[in-house]
Amino acid sequence: MKPWHPPSGLRRALPFTVDDTWTPEQALAVMELLDDLRDRVWTHYGRVIQNLLREQRVTSESLDDFDPELPF
Numbered sequence: 001m002k003p004w005h006p007p008s009g010l011r012r013a014l015p016f017t018v019d020d021t022w023t024p025e026q027a028l029a030v031m032e033l034l035d036d037l038r039d040r041v042w043t044h045y046g047r048v049i050q051n052l053l054r055e056q057r058v059t060s061e062s063l064d065d066f067d068p069e070l071p072f
Helices: 024-064
Strands: none
Touching: none
């Protein structure tokens, strides 16, 4: 059996499945909870998250443009 890796790319996480017997109302309640959680995290960490994403994007783009054959 292959190890499970979450979509986030983290090596460790809790496996979580969505129950396919939820009613549409239950699914909506979960979505609202996740939206509220996202808003709370963004309110507290938004600026730090933006800076981190910017750093990752610049690093990623720099690596994509890297050509070892160029002198500079």
